[in-house]
Amino acid sequence: MAPPRDETPRYRQIADELRARITTGTLPAGAPLPTEVELMEQWGVARGTVREAISLLRAEGLITTARHRGSHVRPRWPVRRLGVDRYKVETAQRDGQPAGKATSFTKDLGIGWDAYTLDKDFTEVPADEQLGELLQVDAGTPLLRRHFVFRSHGVPQQISISYLLLAMVSGTPVADPANEPWPGGNIAQLATLGVTVDQVREQVRTRMPTPDEARTLGIGDSVPVLTITRTMLAGGRPVEAAVDIVLPGDRVELDYVIDL
Amino acid sequence: MAPPRDETPRYRQIADELRARITTGTLPAGAPLPTEVELMEQWGVARGTVREAISLLRAEGLITTARHRGSHVRPRWPVRRLGVDRYKVETAQRDGQPAGKATSFTKDLGIGWDAYTLDKDFTEVPADEQLGELLQVDAGTPLLRRHFVFRSHGVPQQISISYLLLAMVSGTPVADPANEPWPGGNIAQLATLGVTVDQVREQVRTRMPTPDEARTLGIGDSVPVLTITRTMLAGGRPVEAAVDIVLPGDRVELDYVIDL
DNA sequence: CAGTGGTCTAGACCACGCT
DNA sequence: GCGTGGTCTAGACCACTGT
Numbered sequence: 329m330a331p332p333r334d335e336t337p338r339y340r341q342i343a344d345e346l347r348a349r350i351t352t353g354t355l356p357a358g359a360p361l362p363t364e365v366e367l368m369e370q371w372g373v374a375r376g377t378v379r380e381a382i383s384l385l386r387a388e389g390l391i392t393t394a395r396h397r398g399s400h401v402r403p404r405w406p407v408r409r410l411g412v413d414r415y416k417v418e419t420a421q422r423d424g425q426p427a428g429k430a431t432s433f434t435k436d437l438g439i440g441w442d443a444y445t446l447d448k449d450f451t452e453v454p455a456d457e458q459l460g461e462l463l464q465v466d467a468g469t470p471l472l473r474r475h476f477v478f479r480s481h482g483v484p485q486q487i488s489i490s491y492l493l494l495a496m497v498s499g500t501p502v503a504d505p506a507n508e509p510w511p512g513g514n515i516a517q518l519a520t521l522g523v524t525v526d527q528v529r530e531q532v533r534t535r536m537p538t539p540d541e542a543r544t545l546g547i548g549d550s551v552p553v554l555t556i557t558r559t560m561l562a563g564g565r566p567v568e569a570a571v572d573i574v575l576p577g578d579r580v581e582l583d584y585v586i587d588l
Numbered sequence: 589m590a591p592p593r594d595e596t597p598r599y600r601q602i603a604d605e606l607r608a609r610i611t612t613g614t615l616p617a618g619a620p621l622p623t624e625v626e627l628m629e630q631w632g633v634a635r636g637t638v639r640e641a642i643s644l645l646r647a648e649g650l651i652t653t654a655r656h657r658g659s660h661v662r663p664r665w666p667v668r669r670l671g672v673d674r675y676k677v678e679t680a681q682r683d684g685q686p687a688g689k690a691t692s693f694t695k696d697l698g699i700g701w702d703a704y705t706l707d708k709d710f711t712e713v714p715a716d717e718q719l720g721e722l723l724q725v726d727a728g729t730p731l732l733r734r735h736f737v738f739r740s741h742g743v744p745q746q747i748s749i750s751y752l753l754l755a756m757v758s759g760t761p762v763a764d765p766a767n768e769p770w771p772g773g774n775i776a777q778l779a780t781l782g783v784t785v786d787q788v789r790e791q792v793r794t795r796m797p798t799p800d801e802a803r804t805l806g807i808g809d810s811v812p813v814l815t816i817t818r819t820m821l822a823g824g825r826p827v828e829a830a831v832d833i834v835l836p837g838d839r840v841e842l843d844y845v846i847d848l
Numbered sequence: 849c850a851g852t853g854g855t856c857t858a859g860a861c862c863a864c865g866c867t
Numbered sequence: 868g869c870g871t872g873g874t875c876t877a878g879a880c881c882a883c884t885g886t
Contacts (some may be wrong), residue, residue: 337855363871374857376636379872387647387810389796396865396871409791515848528846531669534794534812534837536648550647552794552812552837577794577812584844586788588775597874623852634876639853656852656884 338373342381350390350401357403387550410582448505449475452494459491462559462569470494472503484545490570514568523562531557532582545576552577598633602641610650610661617663647810670842709735710765712754719751722819722829730754732763744805750830774828783822791817805836812837
């Protein structure tokens with residue numbers, strides 16, 4: 329009953345054909361794919377075979393599938409650039425008026441990403457081993473944990489979990505969530521405490537999102553994320569550590585300039 | 589016939605249970621998962637349901653599946669760090685003896701990645717629009733295209749396609765593939781032509797690999813890749829552009845330090 | 849040869865969005 | 868209420884790996 333074993337599996341042939349239509353633009357961004365039933369008829373295969381093909385394309389990030397509404401060609405998002413100079417700009421602003429909202433997030437927003445909202449969640453936690461190492465303190469040292477979800481135009485753009493030494497910020501305006509978003513961002517914030525950040529280290533990795541992250545960022549669970557572990561240092565001493573900044577991989581580009 | 593619609597789908601429950609066993613270490617790296625038939629019996633479901641669960645885990649990069657040999661917990665690879673100072677080190681070496689093989693690739697190799705081999709493929713191509721913009725030349729300008737596949741211990745670690753202005757390198761040793769790998773790497777290479785690279789720009793993105801890249805890098809096609817577009821500048825003038833450096837996302841970390 | 853995953857079929861019921 | 872994708876069943880043949 330199984331059809332002739334010509335060469336490549338049927339479901340792969342179907343996926344190949346659809347992929348070609350997408351990449352050549354015959355199926356433009358946003359266009360609906362044929363329904364499963366249509367594909368069954370066109371190719372003369374069972375539904376499972378069609379679904380296998382579609383799930384391949386979904387895993388490649390080429391399409392999205394919405395329940396009851398079919399699969400559509402995934403539109404390309406404008407790519408948001410996160411430049412290195414975002415930190416330098418903030419530094420420059422530190423001495424002048426902290427006008428506008430220039431967190432390291434909002435600074436990055438190019439065209440079209442000017443308005444934004446935050447979810448904030450501040451708690452106090454003891455340092456675990458990894459955080460202790462990053463911040464060069466003993467495990468158990470009390471930290472202020474700040475969990476942010478940045479959104480612009482309602483679209484989630486970044487998840488970040490950042491840690492500050494509680495002894496450094498306790499009782500200051502920095503420890504008060506009500507003051508977020510803080511004009512000038514993290515670095516301006518620390519400057520009000522007399523801490524001058526002079527070096528930022530970013531460790532960049534990629535991985536697939538957890539189901540939770542995919543939901544929060546509004547991406548398919550087949551779109552990879554960029555993660556950054558960021559350490560801010562003042563005079564060689566770590567003062568802030570963001571262990572897991574999570575960015576949607578389909579619309580972010582990190583831009584680094586290295587002077588030799 | 590369909591079983592009770594309690595809440596989460598059966599295939600998801602199965603995946604969740606297996607995922608938990610993996611992350612807690614009950615199923616350690618390299619351990620085999622139960623076979624499909626075993627899972628069918630243990631959960632009392634059809635094979636399709638079991639396969640759905642397994643394909644979920646595969647998409648998350650937690651397991652690999654080999655034909656006729658079952659699924660196994662994917663071992664964690666040592667993470668290779670690509671630090672910013674790799675370029676600075678090369679600069680320092682330029683004036684001294686170019687001892688050893690210190691390309692920007694080999695410099696990055698920490699413990700265990702000392703021996704390596706190259707695939708090289710040099711051709712001459714005209715600049716397209718993107719390359720023209722990166723190198724600040726007109727489209728159509730002749731370029732030397734160098735395609736490398738770096739391997740260490742037989743394991744592919746990096747694919748890169750790099751472009752140099754043909755007018756700059758034509759007839760020089762740099763244009764001769766036989767001279768690769770070049771001691772000291774790209775920057776040392778350009779130095780022999782009197783070109784002093786003083787700035788490197790890297791644009792980092794992530795995406796899923798093409799089937800081709802997955803095969804070349806020896807990763808599953810569900811492991812994301814990091815891509816870098818790198819421009820080297822000398823006195824503000826771009827002298828080299830690498831449009832698509834592709835790195836396996838499961839074993840690479842990019843490390844940037846930003847001085848303010 | 850037994851057992852594995854790869855592929856495929858031909859049905860089924862469901863919840864939900866749309867018209 | 869019709870059509871969609873989501874989920875599931877119960878079979879089947881295949882190629883290849885191991886013993």
